[in-house]
Amino acid sequence: MSEHAHNINYDSPAIYLGTYRKYNNGSLFGQWIDLTTFDDYEDFCDYCHRLHADEHDPEFMVQDFENYPECWYHESGLPTEEEFDRLQEYAELDDEKKEAYKTYLENINADAELQECEERYIGKYDDGSDFAEQFLEECCYLENVPEWLKCCIDYDAVWRTFDTGGDFSEYDGYIFRPY
Numbered sequence: 001m002s003e004h005a006h007n008i009n010y011d012s013p014a015i016y017l018g019t020y021r022k023y024n025n026g027s028l029f030g031q032w033i034d035l036t037t038f039d040d041y042e043d044f045c046d047y048c049h050r051l052h053a054d055e056h057d058p059e060f061m062v063q064d065f066e067n068y069p070e071c072w073y074h075e076s077g078l079p080t081e082e083e084f085d086r087l088q089e090y091a092e093l094d095d096e097k098k099e100a101y102k103t104y105l106e107n108i109n110a111d112a113e114l115q116e117c118e119e120r121y122i123g124k125y126d127d128g129s130d131f132a133e134q135f136l137e138e139c140c141y142l143e144n145v146p147e148w149l150k151c152c153i154d155y156d157a158v159w160r161t162f163d164t165g166g167d168f169s170e171y172d173g174y175i176f177r178p179y
Contacts, residue, residue: 019059
């Protein structure tokens with residue numbers, strides 16, 4: 001049964017799965033389960049039932065979770081097949097995209113699919129003024145501005161205009177387009 005045990009050194013989505021019966025009887029027996037080690041959802045469900053085979057009809061309790069957005073966590077029952085598939089998709093993202101998606105879910109739309117986030121995600125910047133400067137350069141707004149005048153532009157003010165005007169939003173350095 002250890003082939004699905006979560007190794008704390010990995011950054012894959014994982015849950016600690018016990019049951020309400022065991023918990024209510026003072027036992028925390030369960031296991032950290034790496035959700036990326038299964039061929040499919042059915043394989044995952046079968047494993048969970050085998051793990052708690054000492055109960056006739058186990059009422060599963062997800063007692064903890066790691067390496068996925070908190071808004072996806074729920075204590076009661078196993079993740080649904082849709083949730084399981086979404087966790088698999090999340091696990092395949094690189095670190096920056098994982099963090100951007102997590103930030104998007106936590107600050108903009110907790111129900112968003114990955115595609116929505118990808119359509120709205122622009123990039124990670126040190127701050128909004130860095131984005132504003134790059135945006136003005138890439139859109140050629142500074143093309144006819146003399147070099148001596150470019151150093152006088154207040155990119156913080158430009159960013160505040162973008163942000164308060166609803167043109168873009170920033171959370172922890174991640175910049176997104178509006179809906």
